[in-house]
Amino acid sequence: MLYRVSTPTExxxxxxxxxxxxxxxxxxxxxxxxxxxxxxxxxxxxxxGASTNQMIWVVAxxxxxxxxxxxxxxxxxDRFGQRRMYIxxxxxxxxxxxACAFAPSIEALIALRAIQGFGGAILNPQPLAVINRIFPRxxxxxxxxxxxxxxxxxxxxxxxxGGVLVDAGGWRWVFAVYIPVGVLSIAMVAIFVPRLPRxxxxxxxxxxxxxxxxxxxxxxxxxxxPEWDWGWPVWVALIVGAxxxxxxxxxxxxxxxDALIPLKLFSVHNFARxxxxxxxxxxxxxxxxxxxxxxxxxxxGMDGTAAGLMLIPMGILSVIFAPIAGRLTDRxxxxxxxxxxxxxxxxxxxxxxxxxIAGASQWWMVIPISLLGIANGLCWSPNSAISMRDLPSDVMxxxxxxxxxxxxxxAVIGQSAMGAVMQMTVAYGVGFGMGLSMFVxxxxxxxxxxxxSQFRD
Numbered sequence: 001m002l003y004r005v006s007t008p009t010e011x012x013x014x015x016x017x018x019x020x021x022x023x024x025x026x027x028x029x030x031x032x033x034x035x036x037x038x039x040x041x042x043x044x045x046x047x048x049g050a051s052t053n054q055m056i057w058v059v060a061x062x063x064x065x066x067x068x069x070x071x072x073x074x075x076x077x078d079r080f081g082q083r084r085m086y087i088x089x090x091x092x093x094x095x096x097x098x099a100c101a102f103a104p105s106i107e108a109l110i111a112l113r114a115i116q117g118f119g120g121a122i123l124n125p126q127p128l129a130v131i132n133r134i135f136p137r138x139x140x141x142x143x144x145x146x147x148x149x150x151x152x153x154x155x156x157x158x159x160x161x162g163g164v165l166v167d168a169g170g171w172r173w174v175f176a177v178y179i180p181v182g183v184l185s186i187a188m189v190a191i192f193v194p195r196l197p198r199x200x201x202x203x204x205x206x207x208x209x210x211x212x213x214x215x216x217x218x219x220x221x222x223x224x225x226p227e228w229d230w231g232w233p234v235w236v237a238l239i240v241g242a243x244x245x246x247x248x249x250x251x252x253x254x255x256x257x258d259a260l261i262p263l264k265l266f267s268v269h270n271f272a273r274x275x276x277x278x279x280x281x282x283x284x285x286x287x288x289x290x291x292x293x294x295x296x297x298x299x300x301g302m303d304g305t306a307a308g309l310m311l312i313p314m315g316i317l318s319v320i321f322a323p324i325a326g327r328l329t330d331r332x333x334x335x336x337x338x339x340x341x342x343x344x345x346x347x348x349x350x351x352x353x354x355x356x357i358a359g360a361s362q363w364w365m366v367i368p369i370s371l372l373g374i375a376n377g378l379c380w381s382p383n384s385a386i387s388m389r390d391l392p393s394d395v396m397x398x399x400x401x402x403x404x405x406x407x408x409x410x411a412v413i414g415q416s417a418m419g420a421v422m423q424m425t426v427a428y429g430v431g432f433g434m435g436l437s438m439f440v441x442x443x444x445x446x447x448x449x450x451x452x453s454q455f456r457d
Contacts, residue, residue: 011134011194013139015192015194016134016135016143017143018192019130019134019192019193019194020131020135020143020146020147021188021192022185022188022189022191022192022193023086023127023130023131023147023189023193024146024147024150025181025184025185025188026086026090026123026127026182026185026189027127027147027150027151027154028150028151028153028154029093029178029181029182029185030093030120030123030124031151031154031155031158032154032155032157032158032161033062033097033116033120033158033178034059034062034063034158035154035155035158035159035162036158036159036161036162036165036174037058037059037062037162037174038059038159038162039158039159039162039163039166039174040162040165040166040171040174041055041058041059043166043170043171044058044106044109044171047170047171048103048105048106048109049106050106053227054106054110056227057110058106058109058110058113059113060223060224061110061111061113061114061117062113062114062116062117062120063117063223063408063412064114064117064216064219064220064223065114065115065116065117065118065121066117066118066120066121066124066408067121067215067219067405067408067409067412068121068212068215068216068219069118069121069122069212069215070121070124070125070215070401070404070405070408071211071215071260071261071401071402071405072208072211072212072260072401073085073089073121073122073124073125073401074125074126074129074397074398074399074400074401074402074404074405075203075260075261075397075398075401076122076203076397077125077126077129077396077397077400077401078129078198078199078394078395078396078397078398079198079199079203079397080198081195081196081198082126082127082129082130082133082193082196082397083126083130083189083190083193083194083195083196085122085123085126086122086123086126086127086130086189086193087186087189087190088122088123089119089120089121089122089123089124089126090119090123090182090185090186090189091119091186092115092116092118092119092122093116093119093120093123093178093182094119094178094179094182094183094186095119096112096113096115096116096119097116097175097176097178097179097182098175098176098178098179099112099115100112100113100116100172100175101172101173101175101176101179102172124404125397125400125401125403125404126397126400127147128384128388128400128403128404129388129396129397129399129400130193130196131143131144131147132388132389132391132396132400133196133393133396134194134196137389138330139330140330140385140389141325141326141327141328141329141330141381141382141385142323142326142327142329142330143326144326144329144381144382144384144385145322145323145324145325145326145327145329145381146322146323146326147381147384148318148322148323148325148326148377148380148381148384149318149319149320149322149323149377151322151380152315152318152319152322152376152377153315153319155315155318157315159308162174165177196393197393197394199394199395202258203260204251204255204258204259204260206251207248207251207252207255207259207260207261208260210244210247210248210251211244211248211260211261213240213241213244214241214242214244214245214247214248215241215405215409216237216241217237217238217239217240217241217242217244218237218238218241218242218245218409218412218413219241219408219409219412220237220241221234221235221237221238221241222238222412222413222415222416222417223412223415223416224237225416225420226416226419226420226423248260248261249263260398261398261401261402262395262398264395265391265395265398265399265402268390268391269390269454269456270386270387270389270390270455270456271387271388271390271391271399271403273387273451273452273454273455274383274384274386274387274388274403274451274452274455275387275402275403275406276406276447276448276451277338277342277383277387277448277451277452278383278384278387278403278406278407278410279406279407279409279410279448280410280444280445280447280448280451281379281380281383281407281410281445281448282406282407282408282409282410282411282414283410283411283413283414283417283441283444284345284349284414284441284444284445284448285345285376285411286410286411286414286415287411287414287415287417287418287440287441288349288352288372288438288441289311290415290418290419290422290437291352291356291418291422291434291435291437291438292352292365292369292434293307294422294426294430294434295356295365295430295431295434295435296310296362296365298430299356299359299430299431299434300361300362302362310362310365310366310369311369313366313369313370313373314369314370314372314373314376315373316373317370317373317374317376317377318373318374318376318377319377320377321373321374321376321377321378322376322377322380322381324377325337325341325377325378325379325381325382326381326382326385328382329381329382329385329386330385333457335382335386335452335453335454335455335456337378337382338378338379338382338383338386338452338455339449339452339453340378341375341376341377341378341379341382342375342379342445342448342449342452343449344371344374344375344378345371345372345375345376345379345445346442346445346446346449347368347371348368348369348371348372348375349368349372349438349439349441349442349445350438350439350442351367351368351371352365352368352435352438353435353436353437353438353439353442354435355367355368355435356431356432356434356435356438357431357432357435357436358431358435359431383452384403386452386455387399387403388400388403414440414441414444417440418437418440418441421436421437421440422434422437425437
C-alpha cells in the first residue's frame, strides 16, 4: 500500500488558530505538571510522612504511565478521532489531579499520579496530529512554533507558580489548580477543534498489548536501573522489552492497513530521520540539568532557588526563538533551521563541559544556558514540522504516537545514562566529573545533527 501525502482539512485560518489556542491550554497544563510537582515534593513528604523512595515514585508513577501507552493512544486518535481522545484524556487527567488534591496517604497519591499520567498519555499525541491536519504545509511550521513557545513557557513558569501555590495554600493547591484550567481546556477544545475524518482501521488488541510490554520493559529497565543497582531485575525487564519489540515488529508486518504502527511510516524519509532526531533531543535536553544543578549547588555552593533562577534565560530565549524558528521553517530549505539549532545545542554542551572542567564561576554558565535556550527554540518545532508533514492523514495519530514515544524513551534512557556517568566521574571532583558528563549529550546530538542534515523536500 502506498501512502499519499496528507492534505489539510478545509478550515479557515482564524478557525485553525482558535483550535491551536485551545490545544495549547491543555499542552501548558500537562507540561507544567512536572515542574510544579517537583517544587511541592518537600511539602508532600512532610505532610504525608513519605520516604525518599516514595517521593521518587510520585514522579516516576506519572512518567511511566505517561510514556508507556503513547504508541497505542496515538493510533486510537486515528480510529476514534483526535478531538474525542483529547477530551477523554483531559477528563481523566483533571479528575485524577483533583483527587490528588485530597489524597489521604502517600500510597493513594502515587496511585492517583499513575492515573493522571495515563490521562496525559491519551491526550498528548492528539494535538500534534490535529495541527498537522488543519494547517496547510505553508504555515504548519509557524503553528508548531507557537506550540513550542507554549511548551517552553510551561518550563519557565512551572517552578515559580508551584512555589507560589505551595507557600500560599499548601501542596494540595498544586493539584487543585488543574481543575478550573482543565475544564476550560475541555470546553475550548469541544468548541474550537473540528471533528476530523477517522480511519476505519481495526485496532489490533494483541499489538496494543505487546507494545505496552515493549515500551514498559525498556522504560522500567532504564528508569529503575540506578535504584535497582543494575541487578538482574533490570536485565529481565530489558530482555522482555526487547523480545516484545521484535514480536511487535513482526506482527505489524502482517497487519497491513490495520497495523497499530504501520511500518510504512518508517519508509517516509523525513519521518524516519525525525524520530532519530527527537530521540537525541530527548536524551540531551532532559538530562542536562542533572550535572548542571550538581555543579551549581555542590560545586559553587548555590542554594536550590538561586540555581533554579539561573535557568530563566534559557526559558525566555526558548519562548522567543520558537515562533521565529517556526516561521523560518515555512520559508527555508528543509532541515536548515534544525541544523542551526542542533549545532548551537552542541556548542552549548561543549561550553558547559569546558567551563565546568575549568572550575569557572557560575556566572560563566549564563553563556551556555542562553545558547541552550536559543537551541531549544530552533530545534523542537522545525523537527516536528518536517517529520510529520509528509504523513497521510489516516496515520497521523500513529505517527504522533511514535514521535512522542521516541522523545520520552530518549529522556528516560538519557537520564539513566547521565546518572551512571556522573557516578563514575564525580570521583575526579565535582567540576571535572560534571564537565566530562556533559560530553555524553554531545555524542548523541551529533547523531541527531546527521539525521536532520538529511531532511529533504
